[in-house]
Amino acid sequence: MSVEQAGTSQATLRAALATVIDPELRLPITEVGMLEDVQIDDAGLVTVKVLLTIEGCPLRDTIVRDASAALHAVDGVKDVEVLLGVMTPEQRAELKERLRPQRGIPFNQPDSLTRIYAVASGKGGVGKSSVTVNLACAMAAQGLKVGIVDADIYGFSVPGLMNLSVQPTKVDEMILPPVAYGVKVISIGMFVAGNQPVAWRGPMLHRALEQFLTDVYFGDLDALFLDLPPGTGDIAISVAQLLPRAEILVVTTPQSAAADVAERAGAIALQTQQKVVGVVENMSWLEQADGSRLELFGSGGGKLLASRLTQTVAAEVPLLGQIPLDIALREGGDAGAPIVLSQPDSAAGVSLLQIAEKLSKRPRGLAGLKLGVEPV
Template sequence: MSMLAARSVDAGEARAAAGAVLEPEAGVPLADLGLVDDVSVHPGGRVRVRVHLLTRDHPSADALAEAVRAAVSKVSGVRRASVDLAPLPERARAELGDRLRAGSPPAGRTPRIYAVASGKGGVGKSTITANLAAALAAAGQRVGVLDADVWGYSVPQLFGVRRSPIAIGGVMLPVRAHGVRLMSTGFFVSEDQPVVWRGPMLHKALEQFLADVCWGELDVLLLDLPPGTGDITLSLLELVPDAALLAVTTPQAAARAVAARVVRMARDARMPVAGVVENMSAAVCAHCGDSTPLFGEGGGDALAEQAGTEVLGRVPLDLPLREAGDEGVPVVLRSPGVPSAVELTRIAATLPVARRSLLGRSLPLMVR
């Protein structure tokens, strides 16, 4: 009987089942990465699978082993599946890195790129970025977030993840959380360590985040810009010329005035403005639900009028929004029915596609 069970298991089917499992950090089937090393069938319907890990200290090793075991267990005739994990040999890692680099389209060619900027800190720009990204991903979009706020990075906290990305042969894989692909300087330093980089280092880091990160196919890339109009913002305008500005302000006049400078810079650089998001439009009482315009009114409308664009939405400040940020789960996922989450989800679903004019751009010449 045991020999019959052994013959009933097709090793090819078991390998195909294991190969179809997505590598959790790369988001690509194991078979496509060549990570299913060996599949052996034994008497009694027992199957042993050997899988290579992208790195020795793989952050999702246990989850990957369980996913492979579950997939192989569904193959006809399998009564017990076991999984062995081993690091990918160095030579194979280098070759895989070359393949990943060659097969990953440049992040700058993502169909929709939004540079989220506010001009000043404290208006909730990163919170807006994180929740728009999570809402887009939940709707089925392939989304990346590049945290360009090098000194004041908060994307690791907002997504509840803090670990170094996997590097393979000179290529980095974005850290994945809540369905979004992330890259931030916060993944490379301890939480309390300041980043004291000057202009050239900042430019090089942004270059690497765009060129040396295997983002894969993306539908939307969100760039979380730092406050102000300094080196990083200027570098990104050069590195990602097809980005559209998404301006974030509060209703307060001071926030609107500073955000207007970023809009002016974008206009001077012929960067399209996708729209304005007014954050903290009103404080929502956790007990009675009443709204109070804590920071005044009209800042979003005034900025949109200056920019020649529209207000895409007004996000209220409620308790779940703050709690979600502290817990590292975007409010659109943690509490989708609260006022802030409803408005953020609506904004994400209606983000306009803004294209940069060809006026003033260098175009390639084709000679026949």
């Protein structure tokens, strides 16, 4: 008896499997050559063969579970058997060509609409990484496609803030970044053992960042965040060279001394021909039980910095928001649970969500994009 006679067509089964998303590529398994075959017998047993990108794929159990669940939801299916195979070198080459048909950094391609935010600070300890992670997770929760490059090679912290302990999957020279809270993440911390320090000079830093941008498959993103090291050193210069369309987002505290130092991180835009998208003031105040605010680090630093940068770069640099001191923000970072997801109604959570909303409402740029419109 044919599959059609059995009451369930192969097209129906394939349509069900089209809802199964590869957890690393974030694409349907039917679109990336992972579905080799699917059949149903007279008794309603479906046998499906899925090809993994590499032997020992760390998320193979997720694929098996999702494929089984999708097929069990089809009328006429009584049982499901998922068989796993591995792509041949030729199939992997075809997959890579399909995903990355062009060489180089995909975000520099003329048809790329990805907003690139280089999150900078004048000095360490202002909460730049926490701001980066929470903004990225907030935008991903809105349904946007978001990625993070942890460009702070010496002081990487993004994997811990997002509770990521898995290694990236390598398909030949292409790297598939782990995903947490809907955000694709790559960090040097995923390639070193334990808490081993990274002691590299400038050229090595540049090459590491370049490899993250060329070899890591992020796919089509709405927003890419780069968590930069503090200051205006090698990485800041490399970002300007490798991603000339990146926009600088400066994080500071209310303290005037901190704002003075942070001004340098934003003013580098004059030398690199980049745009400063705005200022975020962190640790603005501590809310008291009676509703009053205790300004532990002074006040006005963020507003002052935005005003100075507006004059320096001769373009409007807004103060995007002020984030209050919140124990829940620190606890969320320690637990790898971003506050915008775990406690969105908290004081810091609300502020971060409002900042993310402002960034996400900015349309992806069409400047220089050819629309292919020709006269008839």
